[in-house]
Amino acid sequence: MQLVDQWNRRIRKLRVSLTDQCNLRCRYCMPLHPEFLDKSSYLTPQQYKEIIGELLDYGIEEVRITGGEPLVRQDFDEVIQELAKLKIPSLSLTTNGLLRSVPTSSGKHYPHHVGNCVQRWRQCIQ
Numbered sequence: 001m002q003l004v005d006q007w008n009r010r011i012r013k014l015r016v017s018l019t020d021q022c023n024l025r026c027r028y029c030m031p032l033h034p035e036f037l038d039k040s041s042y043l044t045p046q047q048y049k050e051i052i053g054e055l056l057d058y059g060i061e062e063v064r065i066t067g068g069e070p071l072v073r074q075d076f077d078e079v080i081q082e083l084a085k086l087k088i089p090s091l092s093l094t095t096n097g098l099l100r101s102v103p104t105s106s107g108k109h110y111p112h113h114v115g116n117c118v119q120r121w122r123q124c125i126q
């Protein structure tokens with residue numbers, strides 16, 4: 001089975017927002033007094049893996065991790081570790097890149113290419 005939109009086009013791409021928070025306060029995308037979601041309502045890394053894994057069975061080929069700024073999420077590295085197990089054909093990341101040298105909760109540093117593509121994470125996290 002494949003996912004299709006209202007015009008019967010096949011849906012192959014999925015954007016996944018890990019958080020609504022950001023480390024910048026750009027005037028064009030951040031309200032003056034933002035109200036963020038409670039972090040307890042975020043999906044767990046395992047839930048992301050389960051949901052995206054199911055969607056792969058329906059023909060999703062590309063997954064883009066977004067936010068807010070996804071690198072501000074405390075368990076970002078755990079989410080990526082879970083997603084790397086899925087063997088997603090194309091896994092990418094949208095980031096402002098400012099936090100790419102910050103150590104993760106596992107003590108690893110984000111690689112310098114993190115703004116370009118997450119596919120290489122499979123090698124970084126093994």
